[in-house]
Amino acid sequence: GNSVTQMEGPVTLSEEAFLTINCTYTATGYPSLFWYVQYPGEGLQLLLKATKADDKGSNKGFEATYRKETTSFHLEKGSVQVSDSAVYFCALSDGIFGNEKLTFGTGTRLTIIP
Amino acid sequence: EAQVTQNPRYLITVTGKKLTVTCSQNMNHEYMSWYRQDPGLGLRQIYYSMNVEVTDKGDVPEGYKVSRKEKRNFPLILESPSPNQTSLYFCASSLGRLSNQPQHFGDGTRLSIL
Numbered sequence A: 001g002n003s004v005t006q007m008e009g010p011v012t013l014s015e016e017a018f019l020t021i022n023c024t025y026t027a028t029g030y031p032s033l034f035w036y037v038q039y040p041g042e043g044l045q046l047l048l049k050a051t052k053a054d055d056k057g058s059n060k061g062f063e064a065t066y067r068k069e070t071t072s073f074h075l076e077k078g079s080v081q082v083s084d085s086a087v088y089f090c091a092l093s094d095g096i097f098g099n100e101k102l103t104f105g106t107g108t109r110l111t112i113i114p
Numbered sequence B: 001e002a003q004v005t006q007n008p009r010y011l012i013t014v015t016g017k018k019l020t021v022t023c024s025q026n027m028n029h030e031y032m033s034w035y036r037q038d039p040g041l042g043l044r045q046i047y048y049s050m051n052v053e054v055t056d057k058g059d060v061p062e063g064y065k066v067s068r069k070e071k072r073n074f075p076l077i078l079e080s081p082s083p084n085q086t087s088l089y090f091c092a093s094s095l096g097r098l099s100n101q102p103q104h105f106g107d108g109t110r111l112s113i114l
Helices: none
Strands: A005-006 A011-014 A020-021 A023-026 A032-038 A043-052 A056-059 A062-066 A075-077 A088-092 A102-104 A108-113 B004-006 B008-014 B019-025 B029-039 B043-053 B054-057 B077-078 B088-096 B110-114
Touching: A005 A102, A011 A020, A020 A108, A023 A032, A023 A088, A032 A108, A043 A062, A043 A102, A102 B029, A102 B043, B004 B088, B008 B019, B019 B029, B019 B088
Parallel strands: A011 A108, B008 B110
Antiparallel strands: A005 A023, A020 A075, A032 A043, A032 A088, A043 A056, A056 A062, A062 A075, A088 A102, A088 A108, B004 B019, B019 B077, B029 B043, B029 B088, B043 B054, B088 B110
């Protein structure tokens, strides 16, 4: 079956540091890949997505590139802010018609210190 | 305002007492889904629906029922709740196929089954 593996948290960084959160996946077919963010007390929000190999998703200074050869979709940001503190989830949809499941990783809690 | 609304937000109840968590969206979305979020396990899909009267099992459907009689509503029913169903539950909706469309999440329902 499908699976998503994220780096273990929590991750604590200083403001303006470089961020990488690793995500690798196993899937049948040709999955679409997503990063969702969950701020305290809220539901998840889509951060970015990529639907095919070599696509780069980007939003709010975050980026992730769909690497089919390494089955990875690592999240990066060049300079983090305190407001980026949240839990980040990598997810995939395998794109098989009629099978609309979304598989999430376990989440990575990020804390940014001023 | 476009939103997914869940009720109740918090509920403490006892084993065996039937309960329903309602979910409603005002975006005319076809796709709706229920997830549970548990520490160390991330989000796991319980059930999903691709349209009215069309529902299918996710990864952890045991002990839950759903129905989709109207496009906007997708209630989650626990016929005989047990303590292992204590969790944080999220409803989500999207315009179309998950591979192309982002999901919009509600703010969550925290259930405690004693």
